[in-house]
Amino acid sequence: MRIYVTGYGVISSIGENVEETLLALRSEKTGIKQGKKTYSEHFKVGEIGWTNTELVQRFDLTQEASRTAILGMIAAKEAFKGHALNSDIRTGLISGTSVGGMDVSEIAYKDFLNGETDDLSIYKNHPSGTTSEQIAKELEIDAYVNTISTACSSAVNAIMLGARMLLSGQLDRVVVGGTDGLSQFTISGFRSLMIFDEEWCRPFDETRKGINLGEGAGFLVLETEETIKRSGKQPLAILSGWGNASDAYHQTASSPEGFGATLAMKSALKVAGLDPSDIDYINAHGTATPNNDLSESHGIKTVFGSTIPPFSSTKSYTGHTLAASGGIEAVFGILALNKGILLPNLNFKQAIEETGLVPVKNYSEGNTIKHILSNSFGFGGNNSTIILSAI
Amino acid sequence: MYFIQHIESITHQDSFQKDNIWNDLKPLTGENELISPDYKNYIPVAALRRLSTILRMGITASKACQEKVANEFDSISVGTALGCLTDTEKFLVTINTVSGDILSPTAFIQSTHNTISGQISLDLKNHAYNMTHTQNALSFEVALKDGLLCIDEGKNSVLVGAADEAIPFLERLRGSLIETEHPFTSGATFLVLSGEKGNSIACIQACEVYFTNENKATQVEQFLAANNCSFQDLDLILEAGSDFKSQAKKHYSFLKYSGFYQSASAFAVHMANDWLIKNGDDKTILIVNNLESNKLGLTLIHRNDVEA
Numbered sequence: 001m002r003i004y005v006t007g008y009g010v011i012s013s014i015g016e017n018v019e020e021t022l023l024a025l026r027s028e029k030t031g032i033k034q035g036k037k038t039y040s041e042h043f044k045v046g047e048i049g050w051t052n053t054e055l056v057q058r059f060d061l062t063q064e065a066s067r068t069a070i071l072g073m074i075a076a077k078e079a080f081k082g083h084a085l086n087s088d089i090r091t092g093l094i095s096g097t098s099v100g101g102m103d104v105s106e107i108a109y110k111d112f113l114n115g116e117t118d119d120l121s122i123y124k125n126h127p128s129g130t131t132s133e134q135i136a137k138e139l140e141i142d143a144y145v146n147t148i149s150t151a152c153s154s155a156v157n158a159i160m161l162g163a164r165m166l167l168s169g170q171l172d173r174v175v176v177g178g179t180d181g182l183s184q185f186t187i188s189g190f191r192s193l194m195i196f197d198e199e200w201c202r203p204f205d206e207t208r209k210g211i212n213l214g215e216g217a218g219f220l221v222l223e224t225e226e227t228i229k230r231s232g233k234q235p236l237a238i239l240s241g242w243g244n245a246s247d248a249y250h251q252t253a254s255s256p257e258g259f260g261a262t263l264a265m266k267s268a269l270k271v272a273g274l275d276p277s278d279i280d281y282i283n284a285h286g287t288a289t290p291n292n293d294l295s296e297s298h299g300i301k302t303v304f305g306s307t308i309p310p311f312s313s314t315k316s317y318t319g320h321t322l323a324a325s326g327g328i329e330a331v332f333g334i335l336a337l338n339k340g341i342l343l344p345n346l347n348f349k350q351a352i353e354e355t356g357l358v359p360v361k362n363y364s365e366g367n368t369i370k371h372i373l374s375n376s377f378g379f380g381g382n383n384s385t386i387i388l389s390a391i
Numbered sequence: 392m393y394f395i396q397h398i399e400s401i402t403h404q405d406s407f408q409k410d411n412i413w414n415d416l417k418p419l420t421g422e423n424e425l426i427s428p429d430y431k432n433y434i435p436v437a438a439l440r441r442l443s444t445i446l447r448m449g450i451t452a453s454k455a456c457q458e459k460v461a462n463e464f465d466s467i468s469v470g471t472a473l474g475c476l477t478d479t480e481k482f483l484v485t486i487n488t489v490s491g492d493i494l495s496p497t498a499f500i501q502s503t504h505n506t507i508s509g510q511i512s513l514d515l516k517n518h519a520y521n522m523t524h525t526q527n528a529l530s531f532e533v534a535l536k537d538g539l540l541c542i543d544e545g546k547n548s549v550l551v552g553a554a555d556e557a558i559p560f561l562e563r564l565r566g567s568l569i570e571t572e573h574p575f576t577s578g579a580t581f582l583v584l585s586g587e588k589g590n591s592i593a594c595i596q597a598c599e600v601y602f603t604n605e606n607k608a609t610q611v612e613q614f615l616a617a618n619n620c621s622f623q624d625l626d627l628i629l630e631a632g633s634d635f636k637s638q639a640k641k642h643y644s645f646l647k648y649s650g651f652y653q654s655a656s657a658f659a660v661h662m663a664n665d666w667l668i669k670n671g672d673d674k675t676i677l678i679v680n681n682l683e684s685n686k687l688g689l690t691l692i693h694r695n696d697v698e699a
Contacts, residue, residue, distance in 0.1 A: 098503060106483060112563075113487050120567050127473060128504065129527040133602070142602045146533045147525045149474070149504035157522060161537065168540055188486040189499035246467075246512035246521040251500055263518060379500070380509020382521055 003163045004235035005388070006223050007175075009078025010331040011071055012216030012318045013046035017078055022335055025317065028363050030346055032200060032212045032319050039184040043196055046214025046319030047182060052104075062138060066101030067181025067215070069131040073138040075217035075327070076175055080139050082233075083173075089227055092144030092171045093136040094162050095219075096154025096178030098323040100128030100147075103183035131179065144171055149323070151378030152285070153244070154178045155218060156326030156386055160242035162222050172227040177219030177327030186322070187213060193252065195289050201320075203286035203313035204293050204359045206350040211287050214319025218327030220334075237334045240371070240389040241272025247381030253291050258299025260383035261285075265303045265373065268385035274371060276304045279387070281336055283329045283343070283374040284359075286313020287320050296375065297355040312345035312360040326376035326384065333372045333388045340367040393539050394591040394695065396548075397459040398582040400661045401428060401448040403574075403650050408455060411665045418647045421574040434514075441497055442510075443477035445556035448579035449507040450514055453550055457515055460583050462548035466520045466541040467508050470534030470553040472527050472653030474504035477558055507554055520546075528631075528680060530555075531580075531657040532600050532688035539598060542586045552581035553654035569651070576650025580657035582664075593667045593692055595660070601687040607634065611679065614689045626673035627666060629659040631682040646682070656680040656688060663692040 008018060013031025015021035024031065035045040050058065052067050059074045072095055085091070105126035112118040124130065132147040144165070148157045155178025162176035180186075190196060190213060197209040222239060223231060245267060247260025254261070269276060285296055293313075300308060314332055321328055335341055345359035370390045377383045400406040403423040405415040430439055433451040442450070449469070457464065482498035500506070505523035512521050520541065524534040531553035538551035557575040565571070584595065597618050601610050615621050628639035636642045645662060649655040656678055663676040673694070680688035 109480075109483050110487055113484065120564060123564060124568050127527055128525045129472065129530065132526070136602070144600065145526065145602050149523050149525045150508075150521075151503050151505055161522070164540055164544070168543060170536075170540075184486060185483065185499075188494060189482065189496070189502070191492075192494035192496035192499050194496075244520050244522070246509075246518050248512045248516050248518050251506075251509070251513065260518065378505065379503055380505050380521075381512065382505060382509060 001167060002225050003166055003239040004223050004228055005220050005237040005239055005334060006233035006235055007079040007083055007221030008236060008331045008334055009075040010218045010328055011048065011074045012321060012328055013048055013214055014317050018331060025343060026363055028344055028346060030317050039187050040182065043187065044200060044212045045182065046212060048215055063134055065134045066125040066131060067103040068097050068100055068179050069134040071181055071215065071217040072131060072135040072179030075177065076135050076139055076219040079219040079221050080175055083221060085140055089172045089231060090143040091141050092165065092174045093132060093141045094146045094148060094158040094174060094176045095132040095135055096148040096158040096323045097128045097131055098149060098151050098154060098180055099183055099186055100131050101125035102185045103181045106183055106185050139175065141175060150382040151380065152322050152325055153376040153378035153382045153384040154323035156376040156384040157244060159220060159330060159386055160244060160384065163239050163242055166222055166224045173221065173223045175219055175221050177217065178324040179217035180215060180322040180324045182213060182215040197288060200347050201288035201316050202347040203288040203315055203345055204352060204357060205348050206352050208288045208290060208293060210289050212319040214321040216318060216321045216324045216328055218324055218331045220330055235391050237337050238389040238391060239386065241268040241274065241387030243267030243271060244384045247383055249381055252379055254295035254377065256295060258295040258302065260381050261296055261299030261375065261377060262302045264383040264385040265299065268373065268387050272387045274387065277307060278371050279309045279373045280369040281342060281372045282309055282311035283333055283372060284311050284313045285375040285377045286315055288315060292377065294352060294354065297352060297357050301355065308357065310342050310360045312343050314343055316346035329374050330386065330388065333374050337369055337372055337388060337390045339365050340369050341365050342367055392594040392596065393542055393584045394588050394594045395664050396583040396585050396589055396591050397456050398661050398664050399452040399455045400580040400658055401452050402578040402658055403576045404648060411669055412661060413665050413669050416648055419574060419650050425577050443475055443501065443556065444577050445475050445554050446501065446507060446510055449552065449554045450510055452579045452581040453511045453552060454514065456550060456581050456583050460548060464517055464519055464548050464550040465546040466538060466549040467511055467517065468522045468534045468537040468551050469508040470524045470530035470654055471504050471507060472525060472530040472555050474525060475502050475506055476556055478502040480558055480560060528653045528682040529600050529686055529688045531654040532598055532680060535598050538584055542584060547585050547587065549584045550581060551584060552579065553657035554579035555652035555654045557652060571651045573646045573651040576652055578649055578652050578655060578658055580661050582660060588695055591695060593664050593694055596691040596693045598690045604685060607681060607687055610687055611689060618691055620675060624675050625677050627676045628679060629662055629676060630679040634681060635679055653682060660690065667694045
């Protein structure tokens with residue numbers, strides 16, 4: 001049975017919806033700039049330039065919530081637009097997030113630490129699970145709600161779980177993706193790891209130094225073949241493969257040979273029933289840390305051998321949006337499938353000496369692209385891959 | 392059917408590596424501390440020092456499970472409602488009090504929810520499917536449903552667990568955000584499920600989650616009907632609250648024994664499994680997780696049929 005994608009929505013520093021996002025991708029315009037908040041001003045980040053209150057107003061949301069929930073609502077609403085709620089179509093929502101409502105709870109907690117009165121009601125927005133419940137409420141979805149929290153692979157894992165629940169007949173339709181709002185907690189966290197690049201990040205470049213953080217959300221609507229007959233929705237793409245595996249190497253670092261990455265890519269290919277040679281484009285995880293990009297390159301080489309398809313990391317457009325990245329990049333993947341786009345790996349100049357791999361350098365449309373493989377790897381060695389295919 | 396091959400809990404009860412947890416089970420008072428096993432038996436001392444309670448519990452309970460089953464886990468699915476609160480709070484304090492460029496990353500690294508499942512895979516050198524679910528009071532049930540799905544997909548040694556840890560800060564939210572008369576506690580329960588019976592006594596027949604505000608009694612009735620049984624067939628109801636006490640032959644509020652943490656329904660599975668070991672005539676147990684009023688988790692546990 002096929003799993004179809006029948007809706008998509010995205011918000012990040014390069015655009016507030018799918019249309020704006022496509023324009024930015026086409027113009028090779030990054031959303032990464034010098035940060036504007038007190039905690040981000042020393043770094044280059046992919047920030048969305050509106051406050052939480054402004055976003056609630058601009059997107060006509062019904063709930064005040066954390067940034068993670070708000071961004072999720074915006075992208076999920078776009079994805080679900082035009083989909084009718086119908087009691088015959090059991091609809092669930094699975095969202096990935098790493099920090100949940102931290103952007104608001106950290107402010108209350110700071111008041112508490114300073115001996116000031118903290119507004120206790122703010123903490124209700126903190127649990128990651130609550131962000132998904134708020135997104136589901138905004139869409140009036142209530143057949144099933146779940147939150148995946150596997151750091152930077154969260155959204156891809158949410159997509160994967162959604163597909164498996166459809167296949168098993170537990171749901172007829174599911175909204176899946178991920179969301180993460182920037183917070184002081186996250187920025188300080190990655191600063192403590194000393195993996196920021198003070199310049200624009202350069203995935204797969206020999207001179208890469210680390211990541212630029214970003215924020216955003218990306219969601220898809222998945223339906224079974226049976227559901228499509230009843231919903232009458234036009235499919236945008238097929239979700240044909242998925243895989244998750246554990247690198248089991250180190251708390252934060254990836255194994256040098258990309259063992260977990262290799263397992264995830266291979267199992268996604270197996271589910272899809274495809275050979276590596278069927279893949280026309282790889283949207284790599286490509287965070288631009290020295291460790292990830294080298295490890296992922298080795299993994300790609302192991303899986304694809306000497307014929308490596310065009311690949312790139314789009315983190316230099318959006319920054320690393322953590323739990324949202326797999327959802328945002330799935331939206332990029334669908335655009336790429338439908339318009340034959342090869343997405344450029346901005347800021348790339350010089351191949352990594354050890355691998356010699358050269359990513360896509362320029363934007364182009366009209367290529368023949370039938371199958372796309374998209375990687376997302378998280379802390380703790382959580383490696384995930386999905387494959388999207390053209391209709 | 393999803394057979395319970397082994398189950399371990401670390402809680403405020405004497406519940407780790409016990410023949411039967413009912414032997415020592417007592418309602419908790421506010422004075423009961425977490426009963427920690429000798430973690431050194433499972434975690435190298437050097438590593439132990441930097442691990443919070445939730446990580447110690449999760450790693451130890453899952454390693455103790457792995458020791459008891461022949462096969463390596465081919466799926467690991469963990470549920471946690473609030474995740475690694477100790478390290479989250481520690482890092483929040485650090486970023487608000489430590490000036491300068493050098494911050495210790497350990498608390499940050501160990502603050503993410505999937506540190507538990509990630510650390511389990513790392514310690515067991517396990518490369519299998521590895522998932523972390525978090526859905527407030529249904530965190531265990533959504534993790535369990537993933538585990539059951541893994542068995543449906545053909546996996547055969549599936550680790551499912553839940554863990555949460557209490558920090559003093561939670562006490563500030565009592566009465567406003569968290570309504571409970573029970574003490575805040577820490578707890579972890581991990582179980583190994585398989586599609587094959589093996590030496591198991593009991594199995595999980597079904598698990599369902601509900602997010603609507605419909606009448607809970609109706610939802611329970613429909614769930615039971617869908618599984619070909621009714622209240623009359625239930626030998627025991629383990630419930631977070633006591634809404635279904637009048638319909639139960641026997642009834643325990645599991646929070647009285649686990650204390651309050653949002654994934655405590657996992658401990659109720661341990662209570663159910665051991666109840667069936669102890670009470671040879673009883674067959675069917677329903678776990679009602681109505682810890683939060685806007686959602687409901689139902690798990691049906693059944694004694695394995697005896698083969699003729």
